[in-house]
Amino acid sequence: MLSLQLLYPNAKPTSLNTARYLSTPFLHKSFGPKTFKPLKPKSKPYSTTAIQSLLQWNRKPILAGDTPxxxxxxxxxxxxxxxxxxxxxxxxxxxxxxxxxxxxxxxxxxxxxxxxxxxxxxxxxxxxxxxxxxxxxxxxxxxxxxxxxxxxxxxxxxxxxxxxxxxxxxxxxxxxxxxxxxxxxxxxxxxxxxxxxxxxxxxxxxxxxxxxxxxxxxxxxxxxxxxxxxxxxxxxxxxxxxxxxxxxxxxxxxxxxxxxxxxxxxxxxxxxxxxxxxxxxxxxxxxx
The missing domain is CATH 3.40.50.300 (P-loop containing nucleotide triphosphate hydrolases)
Structure with missing residues (x-):
């Protein structure tokens, strides 16, 4: 018999590379050019961190302890x-x-x-x-x-x-x-x-x-x-x-x-x- 360990999730949010995350066309298109000013990346146009950050937008929110x-x-x-x-x-x-x-x-x-x-x-x-x-x-x-x-x-x-x-x-x-x-x-x-x-x-x-x-x-x-x-x-x-x-x-x-x-x-x-x-x-x- 195995028991489930899920009573309340304790996952921590992934740390994001803010500069590169805000420089992606996704946010620029979603919020408009007046909200965010695109930043020029230093190396590759899309870093691994930026791609992982974008994937977070398709993740449903982690429920808090007082939420069903x-x-x-x-x-x-x-x-x-x-x-x-x-x-x-x-x-x-x-x-x-x-x-x-x-x-x-x-x-x-x-x-x-x-x-x-x-x-x-x-x-x-x-x-x-x-x-x-x-x-x-x-x-x-x-x-x-x-x-x-x-x-x-x-x-x-x-x-x-x-x-x-x-x-x-x-x-x-x-x-x-x-x-x-x-x-x-x-x-x-x-x-x-x-x-x-x-x-x-x-x-x-x-x-x-x-x-x-x-x-x-x-x-x-x-x-x-x-x-x-x-x-x-x-x-x-x-x-x-x-x-x-x-x-x-x-x-x-x-x-x-x-x-x-x-x-x-x-x-x-x-x-x-x-x-x-x-x-x-x-x-x-x-x-x-």
Whole structure:
């Protein structure tokens, strides 16, 4: 069993070479010539520091300690245990004393409410909130076993989202959760639909962290590699990976081992492998 070390990130911002950073055409174009006066570089037009600095502009902000952590749990391939992971991580955090809001962002095929045993208590969804048919607190379903755990569903089963619903709408929902009178939750966990279509883009838009769930078959790993690239393009750098259904007695010498660790070698990725039949309970990236 491995524990996650993530309670609050302590990453320090990268020091920037200010002179060269301000001399790049990116800032000159973004803020206008009246704001910054271009400086002539002494050597190369673009230094390594300047390029690294520009990459920081595509990185979503690191959350402060008093800000809820918005984590999307995603996968490229369906049926790898993504929704089960969302339920287990959310309830584990609630048991550790954190306040959690789990958002089921799977439109028409939601299952998180079923796994949590809350399927008969979901009366309103985000769609009704956005239409003005109910308040946000009416759409939140509080778990009777853990009062600090709440579920929010995007839509009802077999329903379609209205035109114009996208990432900005989900960002509004997350911002509204942060500004609730009863206080902001410690964690907002988003159960992302499978695939990389519009539902995926909507789910990852408000997130600052991601947990990527996959299985030890080559098709799932290739999909996971593709999703990792999309997450990083969206500015999400804090990515963790869970490999489900691993048979540790058969993994040695397989091509999967090499493919998996090539994927994990990226600086932004950490991975944990889960046995097909674990002997102990579910672990969490967010607590003991």
């Amino acid at each position: 952590r918005v984590v999307v749990i995603t996968s490229g391939k369906g049926g790898v245990g993504k929704t089960t992971t969302t339920a287990n991580v959310g309830l584990s955090l609630a048991r550790l004393g954190f306040s959690v809001v789990a958002i089921d962002a799977d439109v028409g095929l939601r299952n998180l409410d079923l796994l949590l045993g809350l399927e008969n208590r979901v009366n309103y969804t985000v769609v009704e909130v956005l239409n003005g048919d109910c308040r946000l607190d009416q759409a939140l379903v509080r778990d009777k076993r853990w009062s600090n755990f709440e579920l929010l569903c995007i839509s009802k089963p077999r329903s379609k989202l209205p035109m114009g619903f996208g990432g900005k709408a989900l960002v509004w929902v997350v911002d509204a959760l942060k500004e609730r009178q009863e206080g902001s939750p410690d964690f907002i966990i988003i159960d992302c639909p499978a695939g990389i279509d519009a539902g995926f883009i909507t789910a990852i838009t408000p997130a600052n962290e991601a947990v990527l769930v996959t299985t030890p078959d080559i098709t799932s790993l290739r999909d996971a590699d593709r999703v990792t690239g999309l997450l990083e393009c969206d500015g999400i750098r804090d990515i963790k990976m869970i490999v489900n259904r691993v048979r540790t007695d058969m993994i040695k010498g397989l091509a999967f081992e090499q493919a998996a660790w090539r994927l994990v070698e990226q600086d932004s990725m950490q991975a944990v492998m889960m046995e097909e039949e674990p002997k102990r309970g579910f672990f969490s990236f967010f607590g003991g």
